Amino acid sequence: MSERRARRTAPTSHDVARLAGVSQSTVSYVMSGKRSISAETRERVMAAIEQLTYQPNAGARALRGRTTHVIALMVRLGERADPRDTVPYIDTIVEAARERDYDVVLITTDEGPDGLKRMAGRQNCDAFILMDVAARDERIATAAALDLPVVLIGTPADRAGLDAVDYDAVAAAEALVDELADTGHTHAVVLGETGGVVPGEYWFLSAFHDACRDRAAARGLAFDAVHPDRPGWAGVDAAAPRLLAHRGERLGLIARTPQAAEWLLQLTRLHGLRPGADVSVVGVCSDAAAAAFDPPVTNVSAQARDVSRKAVDLLFERLGGSETEPGLHLIAPGELHRRATTAVFS
Amino acid sequence: MSERRARRTAPTSHDVARLAGVSQSTVSYVMSGKRSISAETRERVMAAIEQLTYQPNAGARALRGRTTHVIALMVRLGERADPRDTVPYIDTIVEAARERDYDVVLITTDEGPDGLKRMAGRQNCDAFILMDVAARDERIATAAALDLPVVLIGTPADRAGLDAVDYDAVAAAEALVDELADTGHTHAVVLGETGGVVPGEYWFLSAFHDACRDRAAARGLAFDAVHPDRPGWAGVDAAAPRLLAHRGERLGLIARTPQAAEWLLQLTRLHGLRPGADVSVVGVCSDAAAAAFDPPVTNVSAQARDVSRKAVDLLFERLGGSETEPGLHLIAPGELHRRATTAVFS
DNA sequence: ATGAAAGCGCTAACAG
DNA sequence: CTGTTAGCGCTTTCAT
Numbered sequence A, B: 001m002s003e004r005r006a007r008r009t010a011p012t013s014h015d016v017a018r019l020a021g022v023s024q025s026t027v028s029y030v031m032s033g034k035r036s037i038s039a040e041t042r043e044r045v046m047a048a049i050e051q052l053t054y055q056p057n058a059g060a061r062a063l064r065g066r067t068t069h070v071i072a073l074m075v076r077l078g079e080r081a082d083p084r085d086t087v088p089y090i091d092t093i094v095e096a097a098r099e100r101d102y103d104v105v106l107i108t109t110d111e112g113p114d115g116l117k118r119m120a121g122r123q124n125c126d127a128f129i130l131m132d133v134a135a136r137d138e139r140i141a142t143a144a145a146l147d148l149p150v151v152l153i154g155t156p157a158d159r160a161g162l163d164a165v166d167y168d169a170v171a172a173a174e175a176l177v178d179e180l181a182d183t184g185h186t187h188a189v190v191l192g193e194t195g196g197v198v199p200g201e202y203w204f205l206s207a208f209h210d211a212c213r214d215r216a217a218a219r220g221l222a223f224d225a226v227h228p229d230r231p232g233w234a235g236v237d238a239a240a241p242r243l244l245a246h247r248g249e250r251l252g253l254i255a256r257t258p259q260a261a262e263w264l265l266q267l268t269r270l271h272g273l274r275p276g277a278d279v280s281v282v283g284v285c286s287d288a289a290a291a292a293f294d295p296p297v298t299n300v301s302a303q304a305r306d307v308s309r310k311a312v313d314l315l316f317e318r319l320g321g322s323e324t325e326p327g328l329h330l331i332a333p334g335e336l337h338r339r340a341t342t343a344v345f346s
Numbered sequence C: 001a002t003g004a005a006a007g008c009g010c011t012a013a014c015a016g
Numbered sequence D: 001c002t003g004t005t006a007g008c009g010c011t012t013t014c015a016t
Helices: A013-020 A024-032 A039-052 A058-065 A083-099 A109-121 A138-144 A169-182 A203-218 A232-238 A258-270 A287-292 A304-319 B013-020 B024-032 B039-052 B058-065 B083-099 B109-121 B138-144 B169-182 B203-218 B232-238 B258-270 B287-292 B304-319
Strands: A070-075 A103-108 A127-130 A150-153 A163-167 A187-191 A222-226 A251-255 A279-284 A298-300 A328-331 B070-075 B103-108 B127-130 B150-153 B163-167 B187-191 B222-226 B251-255 B279-284 B298-300 B328-331
Touching (some): A013 A039, A024 A039, A058 B058, A070 A109, A083 A304, A083 B103, A103 B083, A109 A127, A109 A138, A127 A138, A127 A304, A138 A150, A163 A169, A163 A203, A163 A304, A169 A203, A169 A251, A169 A279, A187 A203, A203 A222, A258 A279, A258 A287, A287 A298, A304 A328, B013 B024, B013 B039, B024 B039, B070 B083, B083 B304, B103 B109, B109 B127, B109 B138, B127 B138, B127 B304, B163 B169, B163 B203, B163 B304, B169 B203, B169 B279, B187 B258, B203 B222, B258 B279, B258 B287, B287 B298, B304 B328
Parallel strands (some): A070 A103, A127 A150, A150 A163, A163 A328, A187 A222, A251 A279, B070 B103, B070 B127, B150 B163, B163 B328, B187 B222, B251 B279, B279 B298
């Protein structure tokens, strides 16, 4: 009766070396490609690796090579964040990291600066990406002192010399207002934040609203920004009188998020207005989500994937030793796509 | 001019030992508490740790102690998954792991079985949690052969001897149908899946629908399950005739997800029906989300947090060496909460 | 109650 | 082109 060992211990590079009849360091060099190996030796080693299904031990690698092949991603996951906004970032970051054979450890903003100190202090990771960066964010000073590459996603008041990537909310706002202006609208109303979000807490909120206001003024549209005082649909519903105050005129409604677009569609329908005929709804939204609405919503793309890719690219440049001046990298919105919810007035 | 060193090297337990005037192994024992230390020595060591802000090197620990303090969480993040359904699980798992000083590496289902082999082979983690477990899931056989603790979230056809945790979709369905039966309804209609989801791909889908059908039959309600043939709201809208076929009678609509509940509310409103008076809408949904709807929706709680906590608890029992028989652990829905959308008929 | 010392599995400098 | 060797920082015997 073949008794299976309780816990088979994993093969090491030494086992591979023995099987291939070479020294252990040769195995290491075959894997890293850091010195030239005769074709014949390489093949024997590769065969042994295959046969034993050898994989290098991550702990030993990290210890000796002082590189963990892990990046830490700090993100807000609780009730205060909309998962639909954050998951595309996470997904893309994990994907881009894996392409470089890096793994991603997920930590939450709840851990605050101490979480960063822990990960760096224990040498659990080689670099950080911080999401949900607020205008004043206590994590930034800690992160900047860490002596490890850090990329912020968002625009803080003070980058503290770190790289940052953000969506160009100003360009997005201008594209949306321009769409309304170009199609003969006379009034633009932007649906503001619905939760208890403090204005100015996040750069992109105030930047988006300010840019809407300024562009509307420049293009000669009357403008209003409506911030519901209750969260969720109930708040939007209650704000209907102000949102639709100018429903008799050539009114365009602006949504900063897919959720806002959905609420605005629902609102207009409920009040007997046909989006694309009596009123326009335009917003920031992925192209896929925009096309999936009924009716499809005129949008500029939110570019979560481009922002994330840029963040990972920057991070790996730093890991590769790049010493260029850190900066803020704004990702332009995609082209505006006119869909069914743009009403074209003479 | 004090030149700052380019890269300050992290303090080691050896540095702590020197500063405290003890041997390096004593530092280790102070940290692990695995042998008794005189109060005086402990204090000196602790002070040195404090002073140097020493943190143990994770790689060295993993190498020597053969335990990484990392669990790998494999989850579906792409377009096919609704982030609102998955993030509460992720959040709770990260939180529960951190309580035990474990970190969580996030990998995606896209990596498939090879992702599991990689993490286990390189000894990147001590254990696995697999989410989005389908009825037949190619990851399971691989996971079961891994010789590391694994907990599944979901109910596969074959657990292959692994632990699994799932929401009791049958109990949830029964509670919802009972609510309709108890309040005098004569017809129950459940909104089915809207994407291209293959029926039977996931246990909880078919289990929920089957349980609705069976309970409706047992309680004497006419029953229908409507599966829109287009995704999103458009599909629901198109299915309106069938969903509302019995609007003249005592009709109750059942939603398996918050998204479905939102669509059903929208649908009824659009067709001039008042939820809670002309028609009922009941569904599976977190209490918070249910209360936030307008009007608040009668619900049984989805218990994402309880499921996740149970999964992590099980995992750590296994990591602690528990040899009890692995099983499927069903988490009961919370009490049904009757809110504004239950219409009470005579 | 403490110290000394052996190695975990790997990388990279040094020696041919 | 390849082998030998010295650690990385820690946990854990073995010794006192």
